[in-house]
Amino acid sequence: MPRRPLHLTGAAEAALRTALREVRAALDVPGDFPREALAEAEQAARTPRPPGHDATDLPFWTVDPPGSADLDQAVHLARRPGGGFRVHHAIADVAAFVAPAGRLDTEAHRRVQSLYFPDGTVPLYPRVLSEGAASLLPGRPAPALLWRIDLDADGRAVTTDVRRALVRSRDRLDYAGVQRLLDTGTAVEPVALLAEIGRLRQDLEAERGGISLDVPEQEVHEHDGAFLLSYRSPLPVERWNAQLSLLTGMAAAALMTASGTGILRTLPTAPDGAVTRLRRTAGALGVDWPHHVSYAALVRSLDPGEPRHAAFLQECTRLLRGAGYSAFTGGRLPSPSVHAAVAAAYTHCTAPLRRLVDRYAGELCLAAAAGREPPDWASAALAGLPEEMARGARRAAAVERACVDLVEAAALRGRVGELFDGVVVDVRDSEPDVGTVQLEHPAVVARIEGDGALPLGERLRVRLTRADPAEPAVVFAPAAR
Numbered sequence: 018m019p020r021r022p023l024h025l026t027g028a029a030e031a032a033l034r035t036a037l038r039e040v041r042a043a044l045d046v047p048g049d050f051p052r053e054a055l056a057e058a059e060q061a062a063r064t065p066r067p068p069g070h071d072a073t074d075l076p077f078w079t080v081d082p083p084g085s086a087d088l089d090q091a092v093h094l095a096r097r098p099g100g101g102f103r104v105h106h107a108i109a110d111v112a113a114f115v116a117p118a119g120r121l122d123t124e125a126h127r128r129v130q131s132l133y134f135p136d137g138t139v140p141l142y143p144r145v146l147s148e149g150a151a152s153l154l155p156g157r158p159a160p161a162l163l164w165r166i167d168l169d170a171d172g173r174a175v176t177t178d179v180r181r182a183l184v185r186s187r188d189r190l191d192y193a194g195v196q197r198l199l200d201t202g203t204a205v206e207p208v209a210l211l212a213e214i215g216r217l218r219q220d221l222e223a224e225r226g227g228i229s230l231d232v233p234e235q236e237v238h239e240h241d242g243a244f245l246l247s248y249r250s251p252l253p254v255e256r257w258n259a260q261l262s263l264l265t266g267m268a269a270a271a272l273m274t275a276s277g278t279g280i281l282r283t284l285p286t287a288p289d290g291a292v293t294r295l296r297r298t299a300g301a302l303g304v305d306w307p308h309h310v311s312y313a314a315l316v317r318s319l320d321p322g323e324p325r326h327a328a329f330l331q332e333c334t335r336l337l338r339g340a341g342y343s344a345f346t347g348g349r350l351p352s353p354s355v356h357a358a359v360a361a362a363y364t365h366c367t368a369p370l371r372r373l374v375d376r377y378a379g380e381l382c383l384a385a386a387a388g389r390e391p392p393d394w395a396s397a398a399l400a401g402l403p404e405e406m407a408r409g410a411r412r413a414a415a416v417e418r419a420c421v422d423l424v425e426a427a428a429l430r431g432r433v434g435e436l437f438d439g440v441v442v443d444v445r446d447s448e449p450d451v452g453t454v455q456l457e458h459p460a461v462v463a464r465i466e467g468d469g470a471l472p473l474g475e476r477l478r479v480r481l482t483r484a485d486p487a488e489p490a491v492v493f494a495p496a497a498r
Contacts, residue, residue: 033427036486037136040419044412047128050143053120058143061114061121062150068110068160068181076207077107078188079153080195080258086148087131087140087370091161091186092261094210101175102168102214106265107161107184109151111142111369111376114160117394129409131371132416135424140371147370155186162379164265172217177268179379179386196254215257218264227360228313229256230337231321232330247460250321262367263359269382270362276385277348280378280402281364284357287336294446298332302474312336313360327455328442328474342374342403346396374406419489425461426489433481436496441465444473454479454493463491471495 040046050058077091093105115122125141132139140147153159163182167175190208198204199212222229236249251259266282273279292312299306299315302325306315316333319326337358342365343351356363366382369375377395384391437456444452452473454465465471465479478496 032486033423034136036423036427036489037134037420040416040423041134041139044415044419046132046139046412046416047124050124051120054124055143055145057116057119057121058114058146061116062145065110065150065160066113068113068183070163070180070182072105072107072161072163072182073158073185075105075184077105077153077184077186078190078208079155079186080190080192080211080254083191083193086144086152086154087138088153088186088189089368089370089375090262091153091184092211094207094214096206096210097167100170102172102210104164104166104168104214104261104264106164106166106261106367107153107182107186108164108265108367108375108379109153109370110160110162110181110379111146111151112380113181114146114151115142115376117392125373126405129373129405130413132413134416135420141373142370151370153184153186155189158183158185160184162383164268166264166268168214168217172214172221174264174268177272177386179269179272179382181383192252192255192258196252199254211254211257211261215254215260218260219256222260222263222360223313223317225360226311226313228316228358229259230316230330230333230358231256231319232327232334263363265367266363266365267359267361269366269378270364272382272385273364273378274350274354274362276381278346278385278391278396278399279364279381280342280344280374280399281351281354281362282340282356283343283351283353284337284340284355284359285353286357291336295332295336298473299329302329304329324440324476325474328440331442331453331455342406344399344403346399372406373409374402377402421462422489422491423486425463425491426484426486428459429461429481429484429491430486431484433484435481436478437461437481437493438476439465439479439493440476441471441473444471461491463493465493465495467495 075093077093079088079091081088089109091107095103097103115125128141131141142151151159153161161182161184163180163184165178169175195204195208195211198208231250236247270279270281296306304325319330321327321330340356343354345351354362364378365372366375366378369379377398380395381391439454439456442453442455449470450467452465452471453462455462479493480496482494483490483492
């Protein structure tokens with residue numbers, strides 16, 4: 018789908034800001050940090066735990082969306098003498114700043130993860146850390162968990178090491194800028210290797226049967242004093258960078274499973290009934306799915322810019338439901354112990370400034386790599402982390418959906434009765450006259466109610482029948498032919 022931003026200004030914007038405050042209250046979103054937690058953070062920013070290794074000679078760089086300040090990751094990529102690659106992946110060392118069982122740690126367990134609103138972020142840690150001392154900002158040393166992963170010429174991991182180190186990023190890059198450098202052939206080798214290694218890792222993902230769904234996403238953000246609602250598909254460089262995170266997450270899972278203690282990000286294999294339903298959906302959409310072609314291979318062949326394919330990819334997200342965290346000790350691995358979409362054992366460990374579990378996964382990996390027992394504070398928290406993370410994920414999903422619903426309803430208020438072009442991207446099994454329509458312009462995904470079965474994957478004209486920011490609710494109906 019094209020990126021067509023939707024702007025809200027003036028009275029509509031003021032009303033929306035009020036509604037966003039109400040969403041914060043309704044969803045019990047944390048407000049300001051307690052005074053004691055802020056005091057701890059400010060003290061820790063001045064006196065973090067010093068790492069034992071100095072790696073400031075490595076010219077790290079970061080790549081993130083423009084304006085990002087909570088920089089969890091920095092990379093340095095190089096060729097190995099004799100063939101293959103060396104990936105240095107520096108991850109912000111939040112544990113160097115957060116004292117176990119302190120007021121800041123307690124507050125982090127209450128928040129679980131950062132929350133993103135159109136008008137600002139509710140961070141997991143105070144900004145003096147998340148956008149300051151703990152962030153891998155360019156030009157200044159910061160403590161990090163330094164992963165060194167050696168790859169062979171095909172991109173397969175052959176050795177892994179992780180230790181605490183002092184690092185210094187040299188440059189803060191953004192995705193669009195890096196993509197231009199790569200497209201024009203002007204990227205210096207450490208950056209150019211991101212594409213080379215990323216493609217190799219994508220090939221390995223395909224080989225093991227993993228999938229990365231390329232579904233156009235709906236985004237709400239603020240720009241130049243106005244709210245924007247747009248469709249967004251990731252750039253190739255974002256997918257290649259994501260492969261580095263997957264690489265480190267798989268290396269971390271391997272360390273923890275070998276040590277017998279850890280926490281994994283797991284996803285059960287989809288039941289046969291779900292896959293059978295998806296095959297029926299493919300047939301209804303006119304998406305050719307030969308029986309000898311695997312689900313993963315089919316997904317990689319689809320073009321999200323083609324409406325029928327986009328609708329099918331949206332349906333594919335059903336198979337990714339059920340992801341969670343599984344903790345284990347004593348070598349007793351959980352079942353399942355793999356993430357079905359990654360097609361390997363995997364964990365979250367590369368976003369500790371934004372996600373609570375990553376701090377613990379990193380600490381367990383440090384212990385495993387050093388051949389020692391993990392610290393008591395990390396082991397003691399394991400049993401409760403899966404439910405804590407599930408609670409945080411539910412709140413984050415509710416925030417995201419509420420924000421999008423509010424912007425859609427506020428933007429379309431006053432346009433009831435107007436016609437729009439869209440594609441039916443979902444139809445309920447039990448109610449074939451109820452589903453979801455994705456408009457081509459503006460960037461709206463909303464409920465559609467018909468008098469008969471809705472044409473899944475079909476382009477059609479729809480009429481706006483309701484747009485109420487007080488609900489908030491946006492509803493369409495097929496336009497009379």
